[in-house]
Amino acid sequence: MQPRLKIAAIGCGSRTFIYFELAAKQPDLYEITAAADRNQARRDKARALAQNPNFQEFHDDVAILAAPKLADLMIIATQDAFHFAHASAALRKGYDLLLEKPISTNLRDVLALEKLARELGRKVLVCHVLRYTPFYRRVKKIVESGALGELVSFEATEGVEPWHQTHSYVRGHWAVAEQATPMIIAKSCHDLDIFSWLVDSPCVSLGSFGGIQYFNAAHAPAGAPARCTDGCPVNGKCAYDAHRYLTDKKGWLQIIFDRAKTATDAEIKDWLRTSRWGRCVYRCDNTAVDHQTVNMTFATGATGVFTMTAFSEGRDLAIFGTKGRLLAGERVKRTAGCDIVVEIFGVGITERIDIAFDPDGWHGGGDSGLIRTLYAEMRKPNASDMDSSLERWVESHLMGFAAEESRIKGATVDLADFRRRHGG
Numbered sequence: 367m368q369p370r371l372k373i374a375a376i377g378c379g380s381r382t383f384i385y386f387e388l389a390a391k392q393p394d395l396y397e398i399t400a401a402a403d404r405n406q407a408r409r410d411k412a413r414a415l416a417q418n419p420n421f422q423e424f425h426d427d428v429a430i431l432a433a434p435k436l437a438d439l440m441i442i443a444t445q446d447a448f449h450f451a452h453a454s455a456a457l458r459k460g461y462d463l464l465l466e467k468p469i470s471t472n473l474r475d476v477l478a479l480e481k482l483a484r485e486l487g488r489k490v491l492v493c494h495v496l497r498y499t500p501f502y503r504r505v506k507k508i509v510e511s512g513a514l515g516e517l518v519s520f521e522a523t524e525g526v527e528p529w530h531q532t533h534s535y536v537r538g539h540w541a542v543a544e545q546a547t548p549m550i551i552a553k554s555c556h557d558l559d560i561f562s563w564l565v566d567s568p569c570v571s572l573g574s575f576g577g578i579q580y581f582n583a584a585h586a587p588a589g590a591p592a593r594c595t596d597g598c599p600v601n602g603k604c605a606y607d608a609h610r611y612l613t614d615k616k617g618w619l620q621i622i623f624d625r626a627k628t629a630t631d632a633e634i635k636d637w638l639r640t641s642r643w644g645r646c647v648y649r650c651d652n653t654a655v656d657h658q659t660v661n662m663t664f665a666t667g668a669t670g671v672f673t674m675t676a677f678s679e680g681r682d683l684a685i686f687g688t689k690g691r692l693l694a695g696e697r698v699k700r701t702a703g704c705d706i707v708v709e710i711f712g713v714g715i716t717e718r719i720d721i722a723f724d725p726d727g728w729h730g731g732g733d734s735g736l737i738r739t740l741y742a743e744m745r746k747p748n749a750s751d752m753d754s755s756l757e758r759w760v761e762s763h764l765m766g767f768a769a770e771e772s773r774i775k776g777a778t779v780d781l782a783d784f785r786r787r788h789g790g
């Protein structure tokens with residue numbers, strides 16, 4: 367029997383907590399040995415989740431990386447802008463990585479990290495959790511079975527959902543794309559990863575459009591102040607009233623406010639008065655787009671169209687092959703009552719598939735699927751033996767950064783040329 371995989375983490379926020387909780391449920395496979403975070407309450411929570419009397423805690427990345435190597439694998443789950451520095455230092459220290467997306471906030475660093483991991487022979491698994499959901503695994507299996515024939519084109523939509531858009535991309539961590547990552551990377555790099563994985567071919571060229579159509583000053587209600595807590599005339603009527611963090615949106619508060627469960631309403635209101643999540647959604651400094659489309663063509667000749675919009679909820683996918691089509695996602699669920707429909711030309715509907723609910727179902731079962739896969743992937747002798755190499759993970763970032771350039775410049779982007787221009 368192989369030894370347990372020792373895991374440690376830099377950055378103890380919502381992501382590390384999920385991974386720790388899932389890993390702790392499989393004590394025969396994983397041992398959580400250490401974590402670093404600047405926040406004591408978060409270190410305490412990490413320690414509690416680790417269920418290991420020998421757990422070690424550190425104040426930050428520098429302290430944990432100065433200690434002798436404490437684990438086989440380091441989770442890198444600080445905020446986007448720190449991933450490259452923390453990931454490079456951990457690789458150099460000898461750790462394999464479970465690296466939160468984005469790999470970095472710019473393509474040059476993404477490609478530099480790819481090179482570093484290759485030179486050092488380290489294994490890196492990027493947290494593209496959608497790949498590990500039972501839903502996308504089933505879609506992939508159907509495509510691979512050949513039932514649809516050759517994959518010719520696809521249409522996909524990611525509906526962010528308006529409140530989620532405001533929480534994360536208008537008020538929240540990813541609102542100012544220049545300080546975090548462009549929306550198409552921050553929210554949709556999972557989708558871009560899924561497309562190249564399903565087509566099983568690199569994207570060669572793409573074009574993109576989009577912008578902020580709604581969450582801007584032009585749509586502010588008359589007399590709305592900078593903050594919902596400043597006596598807004600539409601308090602209680604506005605869909606984005608920050609006071610909803612006290613009522614029906616309290617679940618969202620827990621992601622950003624450590625004392626959400628214990629604080630009184632008065633304390634939460636006080637926090638909203640200064641927090642970025644108390645601001646009017648029409649009067650923020652957001653630069654992240656609220657809608658964007660990407661048109662792609664792949665090396666096989668297949669083409670795809672993707673729409674990210676704040677104003678829908680959930681994902682939709684249609685795959686068109688030479689023998690039949692596959693329709694899946696939220697709209698199919700609503701209209702056909704199942705998750706996936708397969709229709710073969712001249713035959714009709716051959717499959718209506720329901721995907722079983724995952725009780726550990728964060729991200730549609732993607733987080734638990736990832737932790738289930740992680741052990742086997744990290745126990746493989748070489749990085750090149752892994753099911754998905756860092757080279758393939760980089761593909762989604764290449765597509766995302768190229769889409770952002772296309773959106774801003776209004777021109778199609780050749781991916782090979784784009785990669786060369788960024789040092790790849």
Ligand SMILES: NC(=O)c1ccc[n+]([C@@H]2O[C@H](COP(=O)([O-])OP(=O)(O)OC[C@H]3O[C@@H](n4cnc5c(N)ncnc54)[C@H](O)[C@@H]3O)[C@@H](O)[C@H]2O)c1
Pocket residue numbers: 376377378379380381382402403404405408425426427428443444445446448466467468493494495621729
């Ligand atoms: N894979 C996914 O589906 C998915 C979903 C959400 C978020 N993410 C990504 O995961 C990452 C983490 O997200 P989160 O919501 O957990 O973030 P978070 O802000 O809740 O947690 C980050 C933690 O890092 C700590 N930190 C900051 N600097 C540090 C340092 N130098 N050393 C040690 N700790 C430090 C902070 O104190 C904080 O607790 C982000 O990059 C985000 O984009 C991925």
